[in-house]
Amino acid sequence: MYARLVGEELAQRAAGPLLFLHRRVDVGLNEAVEVEDADGRVRLGRIAALDTETITVEMLDDTAGLALAGTRVRFFGEPLRFHVGPGLLGRIFNGIGQPLDGGPPLPAARAYRVDGLPIKPSAREAPSEFLETGFTAIDLLNSLVRGQKLPLFSGGGLPHDRIAVDIACHARLPGGRAREQDFAIVFAGIGIPHDSAELFRSEMERSGALARTVLFLNLASDSSAQRLLAPRFALTAAEYLAFSEGKDVLVILTDLTNYGEALREVSASRAEVPSRKGYPGYMYSDLATLYERAGRIRGRPGSLTQLPILTMPNDDITHPIPDLTGYITEGQIVLDRDLHRRDIYPPVRVLPSLSRLMKDGTGKGRTDADHPALAAQLYAAYARTQQTRLLASVVGEEGLSAVDRSYLAFGEAFEGDLVHQDEARSLAESLEAGWGVLRGLPRAELHRLSDAQIAAHLGA
Amino acid sequence: MSTATTTWINGPVLRARPDGTFRLREAVAVGPQRLLGEVIRIARDEIVVQVYEDTSGLRPGTPVEGRGQLLSVRLGPGLLGRIFDGLLRPLGDPADPYVTPGLGEGSASTFYFRPLCTPGDALAAGQPLGEIGLVEGAVQQCLAPPDLVPGTVAEVAGAGEYRDDEVICRVRTANGASRDLTMCHEWPVRLPRPVAARLPSDEPMVTGQRIIDCLFPIARGGTGAIPGGFGTGKTVLLETVAKWCAADVIVYVGCGERGNEMAGLLGEFVELVDPRSGRPLLERTVVIANTSNMPVSAREASIYTGITVAEYFRDQGLDVTLMADSTSRWAEALREVSGRLGELPGEAGYPAYLSSRLADFYERAARVRTLAGNQGAVTVLGAVSPPSGDFSEPVTNHTRRYVGCLWVLDAQRAQARFYPAIHPLQSYSLAATGLARWWHGQGCTRWEGLRRRFLTLIEEQARLERMARIIGRDAMPERQRLTLLCAQLVEQAFLRQSAFSPIDRYATPARQAVMMRLIGRFIDGAEALLAQGVAPERLAALPVFRALMRMGEEIAEGDWERFSELDQALTAGLRELESGAADGAGAAAPPAAG
Numbered sequence A: 001m002y003a004r005l006v007g008e009e010l011a012q013r014a015a016g017p018l019l020f021l022h023r024r025v026d027v028g029l030n031e032a033v034e035v036e037d038a039d040g041r042v043r044l045g046r047i048a049a050l051d052t053e054t055i056t057v058e059m060l061d062d063t064a065g066l067a068l069a070g071t072r073v074r075f076f077g078e079p080l081r082f083h084v085g086p087g088l089l090g091r092i093f094n095g096i097g098q099p100l101d102g103g104p105p106l107p108a109a110r111a112y113r114v115d116g117l118p119i120k121p122s123a124r125e126a127p128s129e130f131l132e133t134g135f136t137a138i139d140l141l142n143s144l145v146r147g148q149k150l151p152l153f154s155g156g157g158l159p160h161d162r163i164a165v166d167i168a169c170h171a172r173l174p175g176g177r178a179r180e181q182d183f184a185i186v187f188a189g190i191g192i193p194h195d196s197a198e199l200f201r202s203e204m205e206r207s208g209a210l211a212r213t214v215l216f217l218n219l220a221s222d223s224s225a226q227r228l229l230a231p232r233f234a235l236t237a238a239e240y241l242a243f244s245e246g247k248d249v250l251v252i253l254t255d256l257t258n259y260g261e262a263l264r265e266v267s268a269s270r271a272e273v274p275s276r277k278g279y280p281g282y283m284y285s286d287l288a289t290l291y292e293r294a295g296r297i298r299g300r301p302g303s304l305t306q307l308p309i310l311t312m313p314n315d316d317i318t319h320p321i322p323d324l325t326g327y328i329t330e331g332q333i334v335l336d337r338d339l340h341r342r343d344i345y346p347p348v349r350v351l352p353s354l355s356r357l358m359k360d361g362t363g364k365g366r367t368d369a370d371h372p373a374l375a376a377q378l379y380a381a382y383a384r385t386q387q388t389r390l391l392a393s394v395v396g397e398e399g400l401s402a403v404d405r406s407y408l409a410f411g412e413a414f415e416g417d418l419v420h421q422d423e424a425r426s427l428a429e430s431l432e433a434g435w436g437v438l439r440g441l442p443r444a445e446l447h448r449l450s451d452a453q454i455a456a457h458l459g460a
Numbered sequence B: 001m002s003t004a005t006t007t008w009i010n011g012p013v014l015r016a017r018p019d020g021t022f023r024l025r026e027a028v029a030v031g032p033q034r035l036l037g038e039v040i041r042i043a044r045d046e047i048v049v050q051v052y053e054d055t056s057g058l059r060p061g062t063p064v065e066g067r068g069q070l071l072s073v074r075l076g077p078g079l080l081g082r083i084f085d086g087l088l089r090p091l092g093d094p095a096d097p098y099v100t101p102g103l104g105e106g107s108a109s110t111f112y113f114r115p116l117c118t119p120g121d122a123l124a125a126g127q128p129l130g131e132i133g134l135v136e137g138a139v140q141q142c143l144a145p146p147d148l149v150p151g152t153v154a155e156v157a158g159a160g161e162y163r164d165d166e167v168i169c170r171v172r173t174a175n176g177a178s179r180d181l182t183m184c185h186e187w188p189v190r191l192p193r194p195v196a197a198r199l200p201s202d203e204p205m206v207t208g209q210r211i212i213d214c215l216f217p218i219a220r221g222g223t224g225a226i227p228g229g230f231g232t233g234k235t236v237l238l239e240t241v242a243k244w245c246a247a248d249v250i251v252y253v254g255c256g257e258r259g260n261e262m263a264g265l266l267g268e269f270v271e272l273v274d275p276r277s278g279r280p281l282l283e284r285t286v287v288i289a290n291t292s293n294m295p296v297s298a299r300e301a302s303i304y305t306g307i308t309v310a311e312y313f314r315d316q317g318l319d320v321t322l323m324a325d326s327t328s329r330w331a332e333a334l335r336e337v338s339g340r341l342g343e344l345p346g347e348a349g350y351p352a353y354l355s356s357r358l359a360d361f362y363e364r365a366a367r368v369r370t371l372a373g374n375q376g377a378v379t380v381l382g383a384v385s386p387p388s389g390d391f392s393e394p395v396t397n398h399t400r401r402y403v404g405c406l407w408v409l410d411a412q413r414a415q416a417r418f419y420p421a422i423h424p425l426q427s428y429s430l431a432a433t434g435l436a437r438w439w440h441g442q443g444c445t446r447w448e449g450l451r452r453r454f455l456t457l458i459e460e461q462a463r464l465e466r467m468a469r470i471i472g473r474d475a476m477p478e479r480q481r482l483t484l485l486c487a488q489l490v491e492q493a494f495l496r497q498s499a500f501s502p503i504d505r506y507a508t509p510a511r512q513a514v515m516m517r518l519i520g521r522f523i524d525g526a527e528a529l530l531a532q533g534v535a536p537e538r539l540a541a542l543p544v545f546r547a548l549m550r551m552g553e554e555i556a557e558g559d560w561e562r563f564s565e566l567d568q569a570l571t572a573g574l575r576e577l578e579s580g581a582a583d584g585a586g587a588a589a590p591p592a593a594g
């Protein structure tokens, strides 16, 4: 970006992330600034409030070490933008879009606002094309569609990184529409350890997908204020790839919990009235400005699919970060510590998991005519299994009826043979696994299936 | 017009030094892009303005211009079948896929107008002066605006095509002035439109959802709220009701929710056909969308915009249903603006006036006699999204006090994919008793008896399941096992209804009544058999039991033949067990040798 105005000796006062300037220049709300201190260090900021005397700048960077004397402020006269262009794939950037890989700056074909613009609902194309991930717990039970936002609700120590890598490497449209070259991956590491970032990079390299991946890394050791920007830069790049270059883009954002923490920190330093657990009342709207950037636009070829990852503090799904995320995203895949302990991979806790767009991407003409009924039946049976397990834990297995005992066996098969998998499955294999575990239940229990479905798939 | 100069700006709120008078709640245009705003506070030398669009680039010195009227929307014939933002500006223009600040009012369109009055006629507020449109069944009334001072018609246009901003009628009012009327008029969103009288309601607003219509019905002009955690089915339920309910007009307010949902709804409503009129559902629908990433302040206004539009159609003597998804996002928008104004926060940070705002909103639902003497109704359904699914939070709590029906969504049911996940023991309807007569009129004479029966069964089921957890199901006496079986039938065969099943997505009152009766017959028969010593498990093993369990999915609307076959199969099945019981008495003795 190019500065429109430069001001010197404007800085009056700094408090936390806020810097107060004399209003000697005519600038507008939300415009980007760069503050260069006497040591030559440059920090990004944004004009957060204005009155006749003062400009309040919110620094989007660590302010430790900032002095007032000798600072120069460059005003851009417009909101923060990211210059993107061809050659984005294969590159690595920091959280504010500066190359980390020693490569050349990008040829700036377009400059997009990093905050994005809301897509008109009437201009959206409703997502409805099934995306195969290779995981039965997702493909069969919680299908992902092109342009959906489907988060992984995980916990510390659970294999969410590995799942994300597996999905990134496997993701494909069914029917073998060989469009691998059109499939791009944007990875935003938000406050993650160096190891996680490195695991992702090396895995993508190993699978040969690095050349169609862009990484934005804000590591745990980097400025926490920049955590708020890293996903925005990443999504801006993704939007360019999807809607200007026409690619199908899968965006992996990890870890949104760090994002929420950074948001809370900034809000506290502005002395705002907090809502639940100290998080600001606007966290819902703020998260929505990230998640709602997924989707498809009518008349344009590409798509932006989001796979955000968050670690639930204390494995608590009611914590504000997963809770508000669940209210915005189109479902969630919940990971479970017990299943993980039992070496079930992926350790997906099926009951609280949900894909809301599944109904649009499955069924006749999309996956298999009986897919929705099969998924509904599996859910109903597994829910009944959980009740039965509760019962068994009190009265013991002997106290159960034969039907109840068949549910216990079903539960074991469901977790061990259906959820668990040693290698990726195609959709057809996932469907077969589904019918397979149902065979153990009495036919009379299968209320969610029609007689015809039972006859066709389970025999008499 | 008054003007003011911005002195301070922070997010969507600005302060300005006025030159001239501003009124509270007056609409203003801010800056060169003429962003829409509203005056929310006034002092002698300062006004506070809430801006409904992205305020990037505004600065001290930016001019603010008063519009001389309260924040209003333009109501007219061009609303149906379209999508608008929270302030009723069309969102349809496909040229630009993004919402950008300074959205315009949209251009005028042309409609066929036919006068119903002639010069010299008296004309008062809310009286019809003409009809708009030619399509049979989709003709709209053109009413005199509710704020018209009574007078006589001086001139009126002849039948023909006119632009909706063209003068079609001139009225000489009693106070000697004259007023030009077009097919459209402006109305302030926060002001309820006047009516001749509010009427009691003794008729249900049929939704087509069995658990609602039969267990927790809503009256025409009534109010209902749907609290539920994320993913429990609020949106799907509202959309399903919007598709199939017995209303003339649907106003769907997407307030702070997902863009893809709105896109999906638009797409579906174009394709689906209204079973009542045979025309695409979209033609009876107005969509107002402020998705979660659109400006927060407009979210607050969108609820009022929606209900004003609903009242506009009600005044034409129509039955209107408004859905607001989600009122919690609206309350949060109130909270956010209140915070920026530095108001004292109350419970969970919400302003102290949250409760009265909710009351004002639900109070605008009613069945009425319109100024023109017709009957119309606005029924209001609101989703509530409690944080952490905790129903003790302020928005759920206050809403509960003002609505006539509460349909509580249960996370456990939703997880078992049991939809709609309305919890029958936590939900209620204050209207139920008053609506029994209507059901009798539909030929369901045992309605209240069966309704009570179903509810009692489910209540007992909850109690017995707790017991089963201690002693095991098999150890329970037969009578209790039968209760569990009957409750299971009520739940699976009647309450469960998938919104995505082409056959079962809605049920007419006639189909609901048949299903209710069949289940009632099974229960009666089963109890009689139990008295004769037939174990519940033998009933469950009857093929007709499975057929009953699946009748919703399998027997379509109007297929009365299959229902009567099922009825006969039920009679036969019960009789078979009965004779078996009679034989069984003999069979208890050792079989005769040979």
Ligand SMILES: Nc1ncnc2c1ncn2[C@@H]1O[C@H](COP(=O)(O)OP(=O)(O)OP(=O)(O)O)[C@@H](O)[C@H]1O
Pocket (backbone or CB within 6 Å): A326, A327, A328, A354, A355, A356, A357, A359, B228, B229, B230, B231, B232, B233, B234, B235, B236, B237, B240, B257, B385, B419, B420, B421, B497, B498, B499, B500
């Ligand atoms: N009546 C129903 N029939 C079939 N499926 C349903 C029904 N209700 C809900 N579902 C399923 O549950 C999912 C979630 O429902 P929905 O989107 O309505 O939840 P919600 O309560 O609106 O959540 P949020 O508060 O996050 O918006 C749907 O995508 C659908 O798969």
Ligand SMILES: [Mg+2]
Pocket (backbone or CB within 6 Å): B234, B235, B236, B257, B325
């Ligand atoms: Mg919803």
